Amino acid sequence: MRVELLPSVITSVNLLAGMAALIYTLQDNYHLGAAMVLLAAVLDGLDGRVARKMGTSSEFGKQLDSLADLVSFGVAPAILVFAWQLADLGMLGIIATMAFVLCGALRLARFNVLNISDYFVGIPITIAGSLVALLVFWASSLPGAVSAFIVGLLAVMMVSRLKFPKI
Numbered sequence: 001m002r003v004e005l006l007p008s009v010i011t012s013v014n015l016l017a018g019m020a021a022l023i024y025t026l027q028d029n030y031h032l033g034a035a036m037v038l039l040a041a042v043l044d045g046l047d048g049r050v051a052r053k054m055g056t057s058s059e060f061g062k063q064l065d066s067l068a069d070l071v072s073f074g075v076a077p078a079i080l081v082f083a084w085q086l087a088d089l090g091m092l093g094i095i096a097t098m099a100f101v102l103c104g105a106l107r108l109a110r111f112n113v114l115n116i117s118d119y120f121v122g123i124p125i126t127i128a129g130s131l132v133a134l135l136v137f138w139a140s141s142l143p144g145a146v147s148a149f150i151v152g153l154l155a156v157m158m159v160s161r162l163k164f165p166k167i
Contacts, residue, residue, distance in 0.1 A: 073129025
């Protein structure tokens, strides 16, 4: 394998972890689905660092990363929390789920065109998706309406104009 492809390979494994989260969710294995979202978050942090360290950052890598992030931190956590708890809420659960994915996509698109390097505008989708995964791990006794509120709040925070520091 050519070494300059390593960041894209890591990003691809991030995407596959998101797909695994969806598959485990469909099998009602919510904790393993949540673990796959968190694994994807680790890989998402690693791919950018590797690309910068190797000097192989590219527009292709940036776009691939956004597509992987939409699956791993938008669609996968939204379906995970929907299947785990929000489906019981009917239309409210559907709206919260769809809002999370839509706002995640909008946030990623905005990130790609702004090119701000000092801070994030809106909470990053990686953090929002990871928080949803952690919700599944640690909040089993939480009422569904509270989970829907948290998912909705995270959706709004992703498209907000709030500035979050880059770590």
